[in-house]
């Protein structure tokens with residue numbers, strides 16, 4: 001086609017019209033919320049991570065069902081979401097109580113018609129073992145985090161998946177830490193628990209992805225805004241005499257940008273992963289350790 005010919009002019013015009021349509025479509029897409037009308041259930045929503053993820057999902061248009069063992073922190077997250085113009089309903093649910101989880105999911109399905117996203121962000125069942133050497137732990141103390149973390153993840157994932165399979169669509173998510181892949185002292189069975197959860201993410205995905213359900217974990221670095229890290233600091237400081245600044249500096253020095261992630265950064269990533277824009281991602285745990293842990 002010769003440049004300047006009538007065929008070229010017509011091609012060139014069509015091409016420029018297509019580009020404009022493409023830009024307009026993308027601009028339109030940019031204004032769309034990533035999780036518009038998705039129905040999301042969060043376990044451990046009263047915690048630092050669960051609460052931040054719930055707020056980020058709501059900002060992206062999801063309808064939230066937030067749950068936790070104790071009601072007050074979950075109510076507070078739901079209230080924040082409601083007053084920011086979002087939609088959230090709170091419930092008291094122990095994520096280790098199979099019947100309570102099942103009843104609640106039935107309630108969600110009856111009320112919202114379906115479940116699109118399940119996030120298990122439940123925390124440590126017994127932080128008393130932190131700081132105790134492995135050689136001093138008895139078998140029950142050692143295995144408690146392994147049993148509790150994997151069982152609650154298994155139950156919440158399995159019961160959500162049973163409701164997602166008929167729709168051939170859904171996203172199941174959880175949170176782990178770099179203890180899954182690095183030897184760290186004085187954390188009892190926490191490391192094996194995190195490694196087991198990451199293995200369960202892969203296995204759930206291997207079974208569920210053919211049925212349209214993605215299963216993905218997030219592995220963030222320590223976020224100093226959270227009570228979990230402040231609590232860990234208190235214990236570490238007692239043993240080593242570190243200040244809060246030194247403690248954060250130690251963690252930050254292990255990352256490439258020499259700073260720690262914020263809860264908001266982690267939650268934004270969670271929203272992206274839960275969205276259809278991440279449709280090509282399943283069977284993995286996303287490394288959010290900012291370079292402190294190589295893949």
Ligand SMILES: NC(=O)c1ccc[n+]([C@@H]2O[C@H](COP(=O)([O-])OP(=O)(O)OC[C@H]3O[C@@H](n4cnc5c(N)ncnc54)[C@H](OP(=O)(O)O)[C@@H]3O)[C@@H](O)[C@H]2O)c1
Nearest residue numbers: 044046047048049069070094095122123177222223226228
């Ligand atoms: N904070 C960080 O910087 C960080 C970084 C990487 C990974 N993580 C991991 O991410 C997870 C969540 O961390 P987080 O900082 O958000 O912890 P968190 O603030 O302690 O929150 C954990 C939440 O889990 C709830 N929970 C515990 N057992 C439960 C159960 N059986 N059923 C329902 N809810 C239960 C707790 O509720 P109650 O208080 O009502 O019991 C609490 O609201 C932990 O596994 C943590 O190790 C944390």
